[in-house]
Amino acid sequence: MNPEIAARIERADEVLYKLRAIVLSVRSDGLIRANEEFTAWLRGERSMPFGKDGEHVTVRLLDFDDLSRNQYIVTTQYSFRAGPAERRADLMLLVNGLPLVLIEAKTPVRPSVSWVDGALQVHTDYEQFVPELFACNVFSVASEGKELRYGSIRMPVQLWGPWRPEDEPDQETAPSSLASLQQSVAGLLPPATVLDILANFTLFASDKKKRRLKVVCRYQQYEAANRIVARVVAGYPKKGLIWHFQGSGKSLLMVFAAQKLRMHPQLKNPTVLIVVDRIDLDAQISATFHGADIPNLVKAEKRSQLKTLLRQDTRKIIINTIFKFGEETSR
Numbered sequence: 001m002n003p004e005i006a007a008r009i010e011r012a013d014e015v016l017y018k019l020r021a022i023v024l025s026v027r028s029d030g031l032i033r034a035n036e037e038f039t040a041w042l043r044g045e046r047s048m049p050f051g052k053d054g055e056h057v058t059v060r061l062l063d064f065d066d067l068s069r070n071q072y073i074v075t076t077q078y079s080f081r082a083g084p085a086e087r088r089a090d091l092m093l094l095v096n097g098l099p100l101v102l103i104e105a106k107t108p109v110r111p112s113v114s115w116v117d118g119a120l121q122v123h124t125d126y127e128q129f130v131p132e133l134f135a136c137n138v139f140s141v142a143s144e145g146k147e148l149r150y151g152s153i154r155m156p157v158q159l160w161g162p163w164r165p166e167d168e169p170d171q172e173t174a175p176s177s178l179a180s181l182q183q184s185v186a187g188l189l190p191p192a193t194v195l196d197i198l199a200n201f202t203l204f205a206s207d208k209k210k211r212r213l214k215v216v217c218r219y220q221q222y223e224a225a226n227r228i229v230a231r232v233v234a235g236y237p238k239k240g241l242i243w244h245f246q247g248s249g250k251s252l253l254m255v256f257a258a259q260k261l262r263m264h265p266q267l268k269n270p271t272v273l274i275v276v277d278r279i280d281l282d283a284q285i286s287a288t289f290h291g292a293d294i295p296n297l298v299k300a301e302k303r304s305q306l307k308t309l310l311r312q313d314t315r316k317i318i319i320n321t322i323f324k325f326g327e328e329t330s331r
Contacts (some may be wrong), residue, residue, distance in 0.1 A: 001060040001069065004050035012023055013051055015059055019048075023135045031131045032212045036204045038136045040125070041078040043199055062096060064199050071096050072191050078102075085129040090118075093189065099113045100138045102126070108145030115149050118142030119157040127153060139216050141188070142329060146177065148184040152202075163188040163219045187219070197222070198258045203252070205292040215292070217256055219256055225257040233266055251288040258317050259294065271310070272317045275325075277297045289319065300324060 001164060005011045017096035019041065026034040044064075046055045048238055078092035078099065081252040091103035104118035119142040127134055134140075134153050140152045140159065151160035187193065201217035217225070224242050244250050256270045276282045282299075289297050300306035300320035309318055 001063055004057050004090060005059075006081045008050075011048070014043050014048065014183050018048075023132050025130045026135055031127065031134060032204070034135050034213060037155055039041050039198070039202060051123060055287070061098065062195065064195055066207070067191055067195065068196075070191065073097075076109070080130050080133045082130040082132045087126050087130045087133070089133075093194065095191065095195070095239055099133065100136060100198070101141060101189065102133070102137060103124065103141040103143070106142070106144040114144050115142045115147050115160075116157060118144065119151065119160050123151075123155070123157050128177075129154075138194060138202065143317055146181060147186070148181055150188065153227065161218050162280075163272075174281075180214065193222075200263065201225070201256050203255065203292045207291070216250065217252070218249055218292055220244060221253040221256055224253055228257045229260050231262060232261060232263065252285070252291055254285060255294060258289075260294070262317065269315045271313065274317065274319045275322050276319070277322050279321060282319065286319055294320075 004321065006289075009074045011314050019038070022041070025037075027138065037316070038046050041059065042061055044058050044060050045060075047058050049056050050059075051057040054280070063266075073094040074210050075092050075094065076090065078089040080087055080089070080099075089102045092103035092107040093103070102122065104122050106113045106115065106292050119140075122140045122142060137153055139150050139152050141148060143149070149160040149162055151157070165185045165187045197216060201222055203215040205213050205215055207213055224244070228240075231237065242253075243278060244253070254274055258274065261270055261272050274285060274286055286299050296316040298309065298316050298318055300309060300318055303324040306318070308319050
């Protein structure tokens, strides 16, 4: 994946030095900041002066285009030491030696034990005492063998969510079962899904208090955004409808879909037009995009501005309200 490093193997040490520096910065800079920087390296967004005449070239830790070129390991009892503290995760999913997904599994035979116990152990114990373990974490999983929940680093346990396959009944009303758990595992944890979430469905955003947060998609956002992208790539059909309930994360769905459309190599940096039907929704969508630091974003304030942007074939994400398509009237 890195021919410039293969040509001079000592360059690998230079990359490892950079990565170790991120891990060591967890306690000083904070886990979210360290994870954000490591995620940039994982996505291939960082470079080193390994090219001709010191030219910067991209360093690739993972191959997102040909998944068969990566090494995948599932291991039990993954031990990690940070200073005097040592913790042992029940399961760890590693890609090219990097621990991307931690799984905490609890007993299924004690009624008093649930996935919450595993999530609390990750959130209040592991992330507190061995935060270095999560420098390159994509998300963590907790299960007691009947239900499964997952969440990103520093996410409160009450916000950890399920991963429900499309044909599965609602888990809130349907009884928990091993079959349901197996479907969730098969949907969430294959390498293709984990790497897709890492590359296209992970955001780092700032809240109203200027705190940095990590956001990973919910299953409905993942499925809907990928269907949108697949339909655009196929070119047919050219219209569709997605129904989501209130509070399901429609604004973030638009962020994920717009980002993946913009990054898709077959679409060659398209213009993405987001049209909303209310002024307050326009403000909400814009705030979501800006909070996530989405690049190449513009808000069309006037109909004339929208016409100019489209006429100039502006290759950006354009947010506007539907009434800007109507005839302008004098007041």
